[in-house]
Amino acid sequence: MTQDRQLAGSKAAALSALMGAGFPVPPGFVVTGTFRAEALAGAEAGEQELSLQAAARAAGPGPYAVRSSAVEEDLPGASFAGMYESYLNVAAVDLAAAVERCFASANAERVRAYEASLQSGAVGGSAGEKGGLDGVPGGGMAVLVQQMVDPVAAGVAFTANPLTGDRGETVLTAVPGLAESLVSGVETGDEWLAGAGRPRLVRGPGSVLSEERATTVIAAARRIAGYFGCPQDIEWAMDHSGNLLILQARPMTALPDPVQWEPPGKGAWIRNFRLGEWLPEPVTPLFLDWLVPRIDAGYNEAVRRSLGVDVPMRFGAVNGWYYVSPPTPRALPRLLFGGTARSLPYFYNSVARPLFDPAGADRTVLAALEHQWRTDCLPSYRTLAETAWPASATASLAELIGMVNAVAWKAGEYLWLFAATGGAAWKMELALARFWRRHLAPAPARRGTAAQRPGHGYQVLLGGLSPALPQRTPHAVYSIDWYHPTAGEHSGQDREPGGGPYPDNPAALPAAERRRAAEAACRAILKGTGRLARFESLLSVAQHYAMLREEQVRDFTLGWPLLRRCATEMGTRLRDRAIIGDPEDVYFLTLDVVRLDAPAQHAVVEARRKEWHRQRKLAAPLQLGKLPPLLGNTFDRLANTARSTTDLPAGALVGHPASPGRARGRVRIVDGPGDFGAFLPGEVLVAKATAPAWTPLFAAAVAVVTDGGTLAAHASLVAREYGIPAVVGTGNATQVLRTGDMVTVDGNAGTVEGEPLPGPLGS
Structure with a gap:
């Protein structure tokens, strides 16, 4: 591969640079637009095919992945993500056809529409930026051919939080096998969030990666961001031996300014x-x-x-x-x-x-x-x-x-x-x-x-x-x-x-x-x-x-x-x-x-x-600024007076003891009425807060846990009527817990204790 972006395209140039810097990148080669143009201008098709197969053999045994690498792809103001075709598990004898189809995708209607939006300033970039892949056919386009990987897990790592804009956080998503379902939006996968400390699983069952392997991916992603000097959107894969492979690295586009939770005025x-x-x-x-x-x-x-x-x-x-x-x-x-x-x-x-x-x-x-x-x-x-x-x-x-x-x-x-x-x-x-x-x-x-x-x-x-x-x-x-x-x-x-x-x-x-x-x-x-x-x-x-x-x-x-x-x-x-x-x-x-x-x-x-x-999608704090002593102490006293014990289990999620009893069940995070149909009898209802229209769920829930609320909140009073334990005012239950977790809710002590799920890969 070559680091010449004008010749090899942005994707191949970035991977070539990473390979040269010692990062693990699957071996491969680049078919340039010039090579294709010469073939179309008179070179024998048979010679072209022989050249491709020779390059493939040098890269290693097949099958191969054939992907676009356009000059204007993977740039800070224009990602062109998903615009071009990719072909996976391609045999050596089929490389020529796959490469040609990949080149041809540069002229697809969706590519032209995206270019037009860039020129108008509607999607990233600015008006007047050069769009289009002008010149000879494929002149702004190259095709990257790499040895196909057989991953046990794959995914995407963002070295800045794409939701909050926090440059100090890395967001890692992972699915079993190839990441095509994740990139295409068909599957959401597990999601890990890492700041200055250890990574934390914030979504999904946690069955794809162990914490150790998640830490390995996050550390590599951060080194790549440091190498390029800006936040990166990185596709990665991990083989069955636990070896990490980098499949793509590009600057993050449309990254928002960091979210600040500043009070809108003085006081609490x-x-x-x-x-x-x-x-x-x-x-x-x-x-x-x-x-x-x-x-x-x-x-x-x-x-x-x-x-x-x-x-x-x-x-x-x-x-x-x-x-x-x-x-x-x-x-x-x-x-x-x-x-x-x-x-x-x-x-x-x-x-x-x-x-x-x-x-x-x-x-x-x-x-x-x-x-x-x-x-x-x-x-x-x-x-x-x-x-x-x-x-x-x-x-x-x-x-x-x-x-x-x-x-x-x-x-x-x-x-x-x-x-x-x-x-x-x-x-x-x-x-x-x-x-x-x-x-x-x-x-x-x-x-x-x-x-x-x-x-x-x-x-x-x-x-x-x-x-x-x-x-x-x-x-x-x-x-x-x-x-x-x-x-x-x-x-x-x-x-x-x-x-x-x-x-x-x-x-x-x-x-x-x-x-x-x-x-x-x-x-x-x-x-x-x-x-x-x-x-x-x-x-x-x-x-x-x-x-x-x-x-x-x-x-x-x-x-x-x-x-x-x-x-x-x-x-x-x-x-x-x-x-x-x-x-x-x-x-x-x-x-x-x-x-x-x-x-x-x-x-x-x-x-x-x-x-x-x-x-x-933001996790809003329950409080900004400092509460007046009288009000703050009153809420604390109420919770502590209501609590059946001050000997709280280590690692437990702690809130206000709102409705008595103990119950064990699987968590169901419910964001709103769109999630009501998925709620199953015997599950633990976990929500930011509840209002009267949520009451039907109390008839099926074994317990209730909320981010907000006090002992006089709707969740507290209705849970008591239904005779089920409730813990309210936890602050972040919807962020810490995840659907499928097995937990014990103690409405007397105001605690929620989790149990480990079946071990993920690498545990």
Whole structure:
């Protein structure tokens, strides 16, 4: 092979350079465009074939791989990946025909289209860059012939993270045998991620490579990047003896700037707080630009009416993910003393008092707020959603915008009453957990028969509370970003009333039985101690507000079917004016261009949709910046108080102990409704977060694990109703675990322990 790129093409020149530098490259030779042109101009075809076979014999025994090596291929601004033909397992006698077909592929229509896109600047490069393979036939083209390898594993290594742009990370993918299925997109394979330390398996069963062999490939890839001086896209293979072979190396194209997770402002920013609990992935542009501010405004006005003081929280998006910043301690004096005469007592009773005197908070403030929610907010919200529905199909664009504004504002009001009342559930739970820890947890060790012992953790007292399993709710959502269809749309119900309960879970009845037994055991232990009345009070309000929260969660999205219909109607009108190409494109606009005289938005929509899909693959931190001491310590105390033990297993994934019990099963990572059909009974549901539309999966799951959430999150409360263990707030379960892992979920300790799968190659 030769390192002359103009003669041998980019692929062959790069491999020749690597071979000369001592990297393992399969032996081979290059058929230049000049050689082919001379043959076509008059040289005997027989002589050409003899020359090819002689070169093949010098390279080693066949069969051979025949691949393109164009001058303009594998460049930083133009990869031409997959544009030309390749032929594998070619016998020596068939080389001439394969080489000729490979040359001929340079004139394929897809190659010309790609060149045109380069010249226009639409795909990499810049306008005015030379495209085309001009001159004599094949003049810009060579063909690389190499000895065919028989790999036990093969794949691709990127020496910079193609998703985040992080130049310090290497991403390695591997499949058994040849990598054709991986390169063509038919198979995804195992995926390893390596930063400064050992590589970590982030996707796939891990059956292709051992960690040792993955480390070998990654180290070689990084040396190649160092040799060329820029991030590389490397195809590799490993033979049955464990020898690594480099099949291709080219500069990475379209590498994004490194992803930064910087707070959008001063202070702490939380991803799963307020609206964030309902947003398990990045938000679409129109939701962020329109609905989030409108919901926030409705919320703040409702707070002002209740507390007599403004309690605004900043929100923003980081790499498309919603974050909110709670008030800092500096804002406390204004919150306490900056409002009306009722502000301080109202703030004290609704925010602080539930943590230590739940019954007092209920009596003075929260019960009245719940009454307001039941008698005013919820009925008016339902009436708005129902009365506007018939008119939405024929409404003008301005009327549709008005409907969206009205629903978003009402949802904001609802969210405040929901946050103040149902949102107090976790505070009341903390009070119950503290009582349990002080007066009940040690009791079984001291006295009482096994039948009298109240169980492993206080959470058993908050399970099996509902007289029936949750009903099917057409307005339930997977995410409150209105881009996503509601549960009713997925089931074909649209807005019709619920279709009955979800499938029975045999663990649900035992959950209620265990709760009743635990209640009886607690009463027996506390009888005669003077603490029974306190226990009854804590238990009563904690159980009531736990159920209230789930009831409020269910109807928070009453207006979402109407929002979705309004969005579809707006999108249809904009499509009819050729402003967008499809009604669904409306979600990738901003509010200022939702008008009939707006300029065409096709390019903007395409770019934003592409960016949104890229952002969906990012692992967004739960927190940016440092939480205020009061808020941060409260969440930590709740988790630690709830935990059945502080002696946590080494290497376990740790989160909040949300629903009691232990269960063993195989992991199923579920990103959204598209994955629901693959979920199997007895599997462990692992998700970023869950919302009411996820409830059908709880009927089949043996346990639940989530990245986000607290003890009062949807996953926690519903798991208790179904009597299955749950661990929430792990931060990165969807990144650390993988579908097929066998794990044990301990909902009492808040841990997830993995078990090794069958050994991969080289183990």
